[in-house]
Amino acid sequence: MRTGLFIGGTWREGARRIEVVNPATGTPFAEVSVASVDDCLDAVGAAGAAFPAWRSTAPRVRGEVLRRAYELMVAELEPLARTITMEMGKVLADSRAEVLYAAEFFRWFSEEAVRIDGDYRRAPGGANWLMVSRQPVGPALLATPWNFPAAMATRKIGPALAAGCTVVLKHAHETPLTALAIADVLERAGAPAGTVNVVTTDQPGAAVAAMLGSGTIRKLSFTGSTRVGSLLLAQAAERVINCSMELGGNAPFIVHDDADVAAAVDGAMLAKMRNGGAACTAANRFLVHERVEREFTDGLVARMTALVPGDGLDPATTVGPLISAAQQSRVDGLVRAAVAAGASVACGGRPTSSPAFGYEPTVLTGVRPDNPILREEIFGPVAPIVRFGDSDDVVAMANGVEHGLVSYVYGRDLGRVMRTAEAMESGMVGANRGLVSDPAAPFGGVKASGLGREGAHDGLLAFLETKYVAGSW
Secondary structure, three states: OOOOEEEOOEEEOOOEEEEEEEOOOOEEEEEEEEOOHHHHHHHHHHHHHHHHHHHHOOHHHHHHHHHHHHHHHHHOHHHHHHHHHHHHOOOHHHHHHHHHHHHHHHHHHHHHOOOOOOEEEEOOOOOOEEEEEEEEOOOEEEEOOOOOOOHHHHHHHHHHHHHOOOEEEEOOOOOHHHHHHHHHHHHHHOOOOOOEEEEOOOOHHHHHHHHHOOOOOOEEEEEOOHHHHHHHHHHHHOOOOEEEEEOOOOEEEEEOOOOOHHHHHHHHHHHHHHHHHOOOOOEEEEEEEOOOHHHHHHHHHHHHHOOOEOOOOOOOOOEOOOOOHHHHHHHHHHHHHHHHOOOEEEEOOOEOOOOOOOEOOEEEEOOOOOOHHHHOOOOOOEEEEEEEOOHHHHHHHHHOOOEEOEEEEEOOOHHHHHHHHHHOOOOEEEEOOOOOOOOOOOEOOEEOOEEOOEOHHHHHHOOEEEEEEEEOO
């Protein structure tokens, strides 16, 4: 298990160390080195020094590094999954799924590395030729959250390396071991010294500000809250740094009156409880037609009640803890405020003592459209249900928030499902499906949910600049 800083192809110690806490027990189980601001600037310098050689490396060679990293992650599935569960809390089945999902970004972008396109044609007036090429934007700063510590890292590192960029990964300090394990994988896969640098810091504001202000970073890719994303955009604007932002979500889950309710409940469990509800794509507001509300609610309550909170390493556990005591308290506060505003608790509604930072799977009914919980990203196992009676009203209700990452729509009338999907102000829609994430699909949102897309060919383009040459020959 790596616990140091990975800078310039070398593992080294920081000036001090911090503890890594298991959310299931509330106790530390490891320590990692913490990077100072100077350490972070060293990482930026290493990325800058390695960039000229890496950008000139043949696309096939870059792709093969990523392919080997994919193979190593798949071969080491179990230890990687256990590391994720121990430091983040999700159940082992979810951690295994994340490792495979994360590895797939390395495989996808190993193939995309050789598909960097361009254009060559004669100008319409006939006087010259138009040549368009794509070049790597430059050293990139990648900032990732704690909820998917492997997948959020590979979804950024994969396209960056494929495009010819070098990177500094500033991951969440709550989940450092997974990020360091991925650095170890890439080192063994043959990534040259300085192309990948990984730093742990518990002072992210100062560290990121210094790295953005260094004059070396030309790309910022951030996944996290809208509030922090807005602050980073302002900092990046001072040096006109290219930015990609994958920010918060507040996903509506619409169940029309003709929906297959059993399928909708299955989809709801996937959309809500994947990762224990700690996902930006999690269904946050269940908007259910009055004709099927009782059947859907009864089905969802039965499924949520059957979940078993506990330590994610225990095979009997089906929902793990939240990341921290602070997050547990926040979720409980949201539920209490929702009840004070008129909602009823159909099941759950309380923190757990075991696991340490757990929260009971919760369904809230009688939630009015103006209930405050509908304006917040819950990031936990809580499902508020709102009744609706008119399809036009539900579209306005679904779109009436600042975020627009993903929406879910269930119904048998595919024409209406598609019309609803088209009307959603979100970057992604699950149509009769509770899962949208796929490395081959463009992931991202609109409004306050961010800028740009990750995954698919779009993810590669995010790390490339377009150059146009007007030639006469």
